[in-house]
Amino acid sequence: MGTGVEAGMESGATKATEAAEATEATEATEATEATERSYDVVLFGATGFVGELTAEYLAEHAPEGCRWALAGRGHDRLTALRDRLAARWPHCAALPLLVADSEDPASLRALARSARVVASTVGPYIRYGEGLVAACAEAGTDYLDLTGEPEFVDLMYVRYDALARETGARLVHACGFDSIPHDLGVYFTVRQLPEGVPLRIDGFVRAGALISGGTFASALSAFGRGREMLSAARERRLHEPRPVRRRARAPLGGPRFSRETGTWALPLPTLDPQVVVRSARAIDRYGPDFRYRHFASLKSLLVALGSTTAVGTGLLAAQVPAVRAWLTGRYKSGKGPSATLRARSWFSVRFVGEGGGRRVFTEVSGGDPGYDETAKMLAESALCLAHDSLPVTSGQVTTAVAMGDALLDRLRAAGLRFRVAHTN
Secondary structure, eight states, X not given: OHHHHHHHHHHHHHHHHHHHHHHHHHHHHHXXXXXXXXXXXXXXXXXSHHHHHHHHHHXXXXXXXXXXXXXXXXXXXXXXXXXXXXXXXXXXXXXXXXXXXXXXXHHHHHHHHHEEEEEEXXXXXXXXXXXXXXXXXXXXXXXXXXXXXXXXXXHHHHHHHHHHHHHTXXXXXXXXXXXXXXXXXXXXXXXXXXXXXXXXXXXXXXXESOOOHHHHHXXXXXXXXXXXXXXXXXXXXXXXXXXXXXXXXXXXXXXXXXXXXXXXXEXXXXXXXXXXXXXXXXXXXGOSXXXXXXXXXXXXXXXXXHHHHHHHHHHHHTTSHHHHHXXXXXXXXXXXXXXXXXXXXXXXXXXXXXXXXXXXXXXXXXXXXXXXXXHHHHHHHHHHHHHSOOOOOOEEOOHHHHTHHHHHHHHHHTTOEEEEEEEO
């Protein structure tokens, strides 16, 4: 018996030693990769409107020692941006400038190999985004973007998730108003509810702001690509595994008056609920049976009816290529409202969560959603991936799965409000 105990102790000690050595090897590899790569964060599309706001945020908030760079297709425009940044933040005078083009795969591969994290503001992503995703997946580089395009996200999953899992790259889409307030808002709400029980959460979105030119272009593109979007979603379902003995779903729901918020609720068929469900499928804390519904929240029935008509008209108009092109030309990407107008803008997402006999009301809110807060969310996501201690993940993952508590803490420290309104 003594021999068996000694053998078991030796076996346990050996396993502990091997585990320690594996951890040390992983840490050594990560340290080596961090040293070999020139930059912690590269901002691609830095000279666009949201790109420049993101660059300004990084200039002010990137920690000392963070190696970051500006990237885009025009060296002169990058130089002009760096000069503007340096006028306010003198340490930016030495910022590296990287020239890369969405239509030049070699330049994108070089960009991806130089960085630990690449954040892209170059959309519509269905037209300009795939090359950079492919380059990052191949190089094992973490990738972030601002897409709200379901077709793009689904296609990138089918084409690059497996490769990214092999290389260790984290592909994190929708790191702006699409879809961080909703994904992390539900994550925050779930934490206020009991564990191990079915959960039901409804989200109600309100905003007083202009949408960005990029968001408008992406929406028109999505409206005009209904068949392609459905095809991409079907193909994803063929490849994507489902959780065992758990389920998570996001039914569309119907228009209704919400007594919880005192507003008219119209279903929002955006990317946001899809992202929430993917988080729920990956995180056991969401319970054995999770349901999320996503609504626009409008105080006036008249406004609600008018919004429904406007969306329907836009959907029909987007089916005609010439009309779609004309509409896109009226509200171009790369331009946005003044700082004064943005300062008056705001958003609020209220969540009503139920489960295990408990009901909780939470809220995520902030300033201008389409520009200032989106730039802040993208920048903090990039810094989070580059510098924070995070769960080990790879492949296409959501913000809640990849960054969770760390990003939630960062955004709260940066001024976004995540609060529990009340419970019963």
